[in-house]
Amino acid sequence: MPLRLLVVEGNVRAAREAHASSYGLTPAESYASVLHGIEPAVVCDIALPADEGANLPDPSGLEGYDGVVLTGSALHIYEDQPAVRRQVELMRAVYASGTPAFGSCWGIQVGAVAAGGDVRRNPRGREIGFAREIVPSEAGRAHPLLAGRPRAYTAPAIHLDTVLTAPPGATVLASNAMSDVQAAEIGHEGGLFWGVQYHPEFDLAEVAAILGRMPEVLVGEGFCPSLEAVFEHVADLRALHADPGRTDLAWRFGLDAQVLDPALRLTEIRNFLEHRVKPHRSARGRE
Structure with a gap:
């Protein structure tokens, strides 16, 4: 029997259409494709809660799913608007x-705020392209979410906001110099959420597509000296995606197998399926 998952799209229509125009898939469609790649026997429904009038499941409807996965988003959770609420x-x-629930980037921010945490614009600035030197905490080194990750690793990441205060019932599993909460487990109201601030679901082509839509930001914030430099950077990311064996490009970007090998990059998502989703389904089957 296939796993049944709900993929919750975090973006409003305009943002997801912009993503699809540059990458070919909306964020939720891309995430569903990743989940299918890890576990072919999976059925993914997509929810669009940012849309007014969206038909969203209540707790009893959610109980019919084996797991819930939250995508990233261009929204800011501290802005009081219906798409956020x-x-x-x-x-x-x-x-x-x-x-069981898992979320990337915006996903962990939603999981934190819904449980009483605080998310704000990161006072340390934007983390863009890749999150470097992510270090598991003592709890993280023993936690199944990060099983297989080394003592420090790099992961795709694009975010301006961050969890400043973890909610009650949360365990911080990993941090780096940019964000104190790079991975966490959050327990709330009888539920359990695993999340990461980075994007294990992003391949280099998806990172390139996003960066290619924000050249003025990259120049204006000093990440690149010119628009031409942005376009060259994006082209090199796409070239490395096409040929992960390009040692010259991997060296230039400072990337290793934790990003370049999909089996390693997708560690947290695979661990969520293996350690939360499948056991939960088995337990329900015995009820």
């Missing part, structure tokens, strides 16, 4: 349902 309320329903 609907997602926080949906996450509270996920906690109440007891359904």
